[in-house]
C-alpha cells in the first residue's frame with residue numbers, strides 16, 4: 001500500500017524525527033484541516049501506541065472533540081477545565097506525570113495515568129489543543145513536548 005506506515009526504531013527523539021518527516025510529507029500539500037489532523041493522530045498512534053491521541057478545537061468558549069485515535073472521549077471541555085482547558089487558558093504545554101495529582105483532571109478513560117497537552121496557537125489565539133494520554137505513569141517528558149510542539153506548529157490552520 002502506497003501510504004503504509006513504518007514503525008520507526010531508535011531513541012524517542014529519533015523516532016519523532018523520522019515520523020515527522022512522514023507527517024510533514026503527508027500534510028504538506030493538503031489544505032483540508034480535518035484530513036491532516038486525522039492523519040497526524042493516526043501516525044502518532046501507530047508509532048507510539050499511546051492510549052489516546054487527538055485534537056480538540058476551540059469553538060466559541062469551548063473545546064470540541066476533533067479527529068483522534070483511541071477510545072471514545074468527552075465531546076466538550078470548558079476553558080480552564082481539565083488539563084486541556086488549562087492548557088488553553090495558560091497558552092502553554094502541560095505535562096501531567098500522574099493525572100490523579102492534577103486538580104480537575106477530566107477522566108475520559110479510567111485507564112489514563114499520565115498526559116501531555118500542547119496548545120495550537122496562531123496570532124496569540126489558541127485554535128485547539130493536541131492531547132495525548134498514556135496508560136503508564138510519568139510517560140511524557142520534554143522530548144515529547146519539543147517534538148509535539150513542532151508538529152502542531154506545522155499544522156496550517
Ligand code: SME
Pocket residue numbers: 052073074077081082083084085104105106107108109112115131133
Ligand atoms: N484528560 C483531559 C480530557 C480529554 S481526554 O483525556 C481525551 C483533560 O483533563 O482535559
